[in-house]
Amino acid sequence: MGAIIDNVLVSDKANLDVFSGTLQNLAELDRDIVVVTSDSRGSGKLGPFGQKFPAQIVEIGIAEQNLVGVAAGLASAGKKVFAVSPACFLTARALEQIKNDVAYSDNPVKLIGISAGVSYGALGTTHHSLHDFAVLRAVNNITVVAPADNFETEQAIAQAANSNHPFYLRFGKKVMPALPTDIDNSFSFVKGRIIREGKDLTIIGTGETVYPAWQAAEKLEQDYNIQATVISMHTIKPLDYELLARVAATGKPIITVEEHSVYGGLGEACASFLLQHNYHNPFKIMGIPDEYTVTGSQNEIFNHYGLSESGIADTALKILKQKH
Amino acid sequence: MTPKELALKSIGYRKNILKYIYGANAGHTGGSLSCIDILNVLYNHTLNVGPDNFKSPDRDRYIQSKGHCVEALFVVLADKGFFPESDLETLCRYKSHYIGHPTRKVNGVEQNTGALGHGLPISVGTALAAKMDNKAYRVFTLLGDGELPEGSNWEAALTAAHYKLDNLTAIIDHNKLQITGRTSDVCNTDPIDLKFESFGWAVRHVDGHDFKMLQETLDELPFTDSKPSLIIAHTVKGKGISYMEDELKWHHGVPNKQQYAQAIEELDNAVATL
Numbered sequence: 001m002g003a004i005i006d007n008v009l010v011s012d013k014a015n016l017d018v019f020s021g022t023l024q025n026l027a028e029l030d031r032d033i034v035v036v037t038s039d040s041r042g043s044g045k046l047g048p049f050g051q052k053f054p055a056q057i058v059e060i061g062i063a064e065q066n067l068v069g070v071a072a073g074l075a076s077a078g079k080k081v082f083a084v085s086p087a088c089f090l091t092a093r094a095l096e097q098i099k100n101d102v103a104y105s106d107n108p109v110k111l112i113g114i115s116a117g118v119s120y121g122a123l124g125t126t127h128h129s130l131h132d133f134a135v136l137r138a139v140n141n142i143t144v145v146a147p148a149d150n151f152e153t154e155q156a157i158a159q160a161a162n163s164n165h166p167f168y169l170r171f172g173k174k175v176m177p178a179l180p181t182d183i184d185n186s187f188s189f190v191k192g193r194i195i196r197e198g199k200d201l202t203i204i205g206t207g208e209t210v211y212p213a214w215q216a217a218e219k220l221e222q223d224y225n226i227q228a229t230v231i232s233m234h235t236i237k238p239l240d241y242e243l244l245a246r247v248a249a250t251g252k253p254i255i256t257v258e259e260h261s262v263y264g265g266l267g268e269a270c271a272s273f274l275l276q277h278n279y280h281n282p283f284k285i286m287g288i289p290d291e292y293t294v295t296g297s298q299n300e301i302f303n304h305y306g307l308s309e310s311g312i313a314d315t316a317l318k319i320l321k322q323k324h
Numbered sequence: 325m326t327p328k329e330l331a332l333k334s335i336g337y338r339k340n341i342l343k344y345i346y347g348a349n350a351g352h353t354g355g356s357l358s359c360i361d362i363l364n365v366l367y368n369h370t371l372n373v374g375p376d377n378f379k380s381p382d383r384d385r386y387i388q389s390k391g392h393c394v395e396a397l398f399v400v401l402a403d404k405g406f407f408p409e410s411d412l413e414t415l416c417r418y419k420s421h422y423i424g425h426p427t428r429k430v431n432g433v434e435q436n437t438g439a440l441g442h443g444l445p446i447s448v449g450t451a452l453a454a455k456m457d458n459k460a461y462r463v464f465t466l467l468g469d470g471e472l473p474e475g476s477n478w479e480a481a482l483t484a485a486h487y488k489l490d491n492l493t494a495i496i497d498h499n500k501l502q503i504t505g506r507t508s509d510v511c512n513t514d515p516i517d518l519k520f521e522s523f524g525w526a527v528r529h530v531d532g533h534d535f536k537m538l539q540e541t542l543d544e545l546p547f548t549d550s551k552p553s554l555i556i557a558h559t560v561k562g563k564g565i566s567y568m569e570d571e572l573k574w575h576h577g578v579p580n581k582q583q584y585a586q587a588i589e590e591l592d593n594a595v596a597t598l
Contacts, residue, residue: 069442097442
């Protein structure tokens with residue numbers, strides 16, 4: 001599958017590939033762009049970057065705390081730093097460095113969590129990041145972003161590169177089909193992107209769950225004539241409260257879908273806003289439950305927990321049957 | 325500045341450290357007194373940094389890893405004119421930026437520190453940026469001996485040597501005491517010199533209260549081309565106040581009125597001995 005952009009068929013790629021390609025384009029024009037890696041240039045798809053810009057890549061070795069501390073030092077001296085490491089290690093082992101050296105000191109490091117969520121599938125819980133939204137939402141002064149498709153990824157990287165403040169961006173490894181841009185073809189942080197509009201309910205996804213949310217909405221229309229709005233809430237923090245209030249004002253059900261623990265992520269962020277602003281829409285958080293995560297590939301884990309076309313559609317049917 | 329002039333300055337710094345800790349009824353007294361002579365020589369002899377060039381990308385950087393001894397840093401920064409000394413009357417008060425650890429809200433502070441084991445990795449990144457940009461500025465960081473077991477220090481020590489950062493100097497305030505007791509009893513890190521040498525650093529020992537020796541040692545940086553430098557400064561916790569020296573309880577002990585008066589009297593008397 002591909003997208004037609006400016007009459008050119010663009011093949012879909014993994015967001016990670018788009019990240020590395022975008023960074024390469026930026027580095028071409030800006031010698032202050034620096035990538036810092038922890039033996040992760042291969043998994044970050046940064047091999048070609050390293051070959052083309054050997055003076056703009058810093059290898060730390062497998063030492064994530066040091067990766068983030070060094071990145072903060074580089075950023076404080078004027079470098080536009082992308083610190084790239086698997087999301088699971090970056091946001092857990094180096095959390096104190098993220099909190100103090102990056103966020104608290106306001107050193108403008110762009111932390112790139114690669115192979116995020118359950119992208120590593122059968123490698124197991126050590127390699128999953130189902131906590132990163134939760135922990136980083138509680139850290140002041142960092143924008144938390146999970147782009148859904150190649151377009152959002154490219155925009156997010158380009159815009160983050162020119163910001164003077166800290167960011168955390170997470171990507172998966174899976175090829176991500178382009179989402180429709182007919183309603184909203186723009187991208188800016190903290191503005192949720194409306195992928196599809198419908199009157200019966202709203203499904204809010206983030207990152208790699210937006211696509212199955214959109215598929216579920218298409219299925220609901222085809223099979224049940226149910227019209228769903230789908231939102232890509234790429235920025236988890238700060239959250240687009242305005243958009244949330246707008247969809248909540250319809251009184252229709254809201255479902256959130258994330259590749260993250262059901263604790264502390266997108267869903268609870270939305271729930272917190274809704275309750276504190278007296279919106280009482282039927283509401284469901286879909287994500288990875290608080291249990292020993294089922295083993296399997298990313299797709300199998302998604303299917304197991306219902307983060308799939310049919311799983312999300314079933315949840316929508318159930319919530320629509322609830323009395324409210 | 326001559327060693328004698330520096331010695332006189334340190335007496336004034338010690339009086340101010342005690343004055344503001346006494347006023348705030350909080351602070352890390354012992355460690356601030358052990359590292360103050362090092363900061364004195366850095367800011368009055370070695371570093372090309374002051375209020376006039378603090379925004380310059382070419383300034384030398386000082387990053388205090390042992391952030392809890394912020395009172396020593398504040399007193400020196402005030403003396404250098406980064407802010408009015410009277411600001412320190414708000415130390416640890418509600419809404420003051422002069423809190424118990426360094427933050428960039430205070431003019432002259434390079435990085436927010438306080439959690440241990442953070443100064444060296446940030447300093448490595450800053451020194452690496454200088455190398456990438458062919459800039460001549462140097463980076464200095466002060467570590468406590470008690471924070472050496474933090475693994476991030478050793479990760480950063482490897483990186484500093486790997487990238488041949490001879491523009492980086494780490495100084496260990498080796499007062500040999502930490503909050504629980506002797507550093508050698510809590511977690512023995514000896515021999516510090518051999519460990520860093522094996523990591524690829526050039527190492528020197530100094531008496532951290534000998535101004536001439538500190539000046540001469542800092543003048544010889546880098547000790548070896550293409551190697552980061554480590555200065556192990558042998559110091560005394562609570563240095564300069566008879567009843568505080570090498571006494572564990574002064575890690576963050578605050579003097580009472582009578583103790584404060586005695587400390588000031590001892591420091592006033594010390595002027596005559598110079």
